[in-house]
Amino acid sequence: MKAVRMHKIGDPEVLQVDDIPTPIPGPGQVLVKAHSIGVGLADQLVRDGRYPWMPDLPTIPGIEMSGTVAAVGDGVTWHCEGDSVVVSAVRERGCYAEYLAIDANWAFPCPDGLDLAAAGCLMNYRVAYRILHSGARVQAGETIAIVGAAGGLGSALLDISNVAELETIALVRSPEKVAFVRERGARHVIDTTAGDQYEAIMEITGGRGVDHFIDPVGGGDFVGHLDLLAIHGTLVLYGMIEGLPKDDVFAAQTQRWARCPAVRVFSIHSFDQKAAAAGQDMELLMGMMAEGRIEPTIYAEMPLDTAAEAHRHLDESRIMGKLLLQPHRDTTQFR
Numbered sequence: 001m002k003a004v005r006m007h008k009i010g011d012p013e014v015l016q017v018d019d020i021p022t023p024i025p026g027p028g029q030v031l032v033k034a035h036s037i038g039v040g041l042a043d044q045l046v047r048d049g050r051y052p053w054m055p056d057l058p059t060i061p062g063i064e065m066s067g068t069v070a071a072v073g074d075g076v077t078w079h080c081e082g083d084s085v086v087v088s089a090v091r092e093r094g095c096y097a098e099y100l101a102i103d104a105n106w107a108f109p110c111p112d113g114l115d116l117a118a119a120g121c122l123m124n125y126r127v128a129y130r131i132l133h134s135g136a137r138v139q140a141g142e143t144i145a146i147v148g149a150a151g152g153l154g155s156a157l158l159d160i161s162n163v164a165e166l167e168t169i170a171l172v173r174s175p176e177k178v179a180f181v182r183e184r185g186a187r188h189v190i191d192t193t194a195g196d197q198y199e200a201i202m203e204i205t206g207g208r209g210v211d212h213f214i215d216p217v218g219g220g221d222f223v224g225h226l227d228l229l230a231i232h233g234t235l236v237l238y239g240m241i242e243g244l245p246k247d248d249v250f251a252a253q254t255q256r257w258a259r260c261p262a263v264r265v266f267s268i269h270s271f272d273q274k275a276a277a278a279g280q281d282m283e284l285l286m287g288m289m290a291e292g293r294i295e296p297t298i299y300a301e302m303p304l305d306t307a308a309e310a311h312r313h314l315d316e317s318r319i320m321g322k323l324l325l326q327p328h329r330d331t332t333q334f335r
Contacts, residue, residue: 001021001097001098002017002018002097002304003020003096003097003098004016004017004060004061004062004096004097004305004325005020005096006047006058006061008057009047009057010047011048012309012310012315013308015308016308017305020097022098022099025071025073026073028073028074028103029073029101030071030076031070032068032100033067033069034066034097034099034100034326034327035066036065036121037324037326038062038120038324039062039314039325040124041152041239041314043061043062043063043314044311044315046061047311050240050243059093061095062089064122064124065089065095066117067085067100068085068116069081069085069107073101078104084114086108086119086120086122086123087100087102087106087107087108088106088126088278089102090271091106096304096307106275106278108278110286117298118295118296118298119286121298121324124155125160125294126285127153128153128157128159128160130271130281131157131236131266132157132160132164132166132212135238136214136234137234138161138166138212140165143167143230144161144211144212144213144214145171145214146168146170146214147213148171148172148216148217149172149186150172150180150319150320152299152319153216154216155181155322156294159184159295163288163294166212168185168186168187169186169190171190171197172191174191180297184297188204197228208230209227209229209230210228211230212233213235214238215235216237216239216241217242218239218240218242219240219241219244219246220242220246222245222247223245226253226256226259229261232259232261232262233259233261234264235261236265236266238265238266238267298322299320299321300334301326301329303327303329303331303332304326306332307325
């Protein structure tokens with residue numbers, strides 16, 4: 001089979017297409033034929049060597065995909081060949097390939113009629129759901145600011161925030177992304193390249209600040225986001241696009257003690273041993289999709305062997321919605 005592998009870390013060109021043996025599912029596993037493979041932040045961090053859970057090299061990146069069961073291993077009775085599934089490979093990775101053998105408990109059945117391309121976006125929605133309900137612990141009516149709200153995970157956070165009846169503030173970095181998130185239902189939108197973020201948030205909130213600030217960036221500006229929080233507000237870091245915070249975060253909190261700010265780091269790896277809980281999340285999200293309460297936007301569907309080009313789109317922050325790799329596809333389709 002064809003698989004995209006990294007033999008070293010670096011820029012997108014380290015993603016090369018190799019011919020390797022198709023895996024055989026072992027006991028308790030299923031072999032899944034890939035339909036749509038999600039491309040996202042975790043893949044980017046693995047590629048450039050910054051992911052906290054770095055695999056040994058060479059490795060096949062990719063933690064999310066949709067597809068059909070091609071074979072079942074011994075002891076698997078709850079999947080059959082031909083079943084449509086969504087796969088979470090957060091623990092093992094390996095999705096940038098035509099086939100993946102994985103623990104059958106981490107392949108979640110799709111209801112009849114669910115579009116497999118849309119299903120390939122659902123792991124972003126699971127992460128978004130857990131950021132909000134396990135990380136931030138949101139309540140209806142609260143105000144939330146979402147950094148990068150036009151991206152794959154950012155747009156999922158926006159959708160799930162709307163379902164949770166939150167007052168949404170989408171933070172983006174271009175007029176095109178402003179239009180995109182407005183169309184997706186953001187209550188307020190700030191183009192952070194066009195003015196002062198602090199002043200804009202305080203104007204929107206009447207000087208109160210936001211209840212939750214959700215950030216995938218980190219870096220030197222992270223502790224400054226504490227000043228954007230309402231009293232008892234929560235600052236959540238779920239990525240490190242610009243690296244870990246540079247300052248003493250706890251010291252920054254105590255300097256604002258009277259406002260009682262909370263800081264939480266979030267990783268979906270906290271659910272690595274909870275396949276049943278992940279299955280419940282996926283069932284809930286598939287139901288939301290069937291009801292039209294969430295509707296993923298697909299930025300592009302690209303052939304598997306264009307993974308390096310896909311990562312250039314990722315590195316250059318061009319993506320609005322979700323970018324998918326599809327082994328069966330010969331040409332790129334932008335939506």
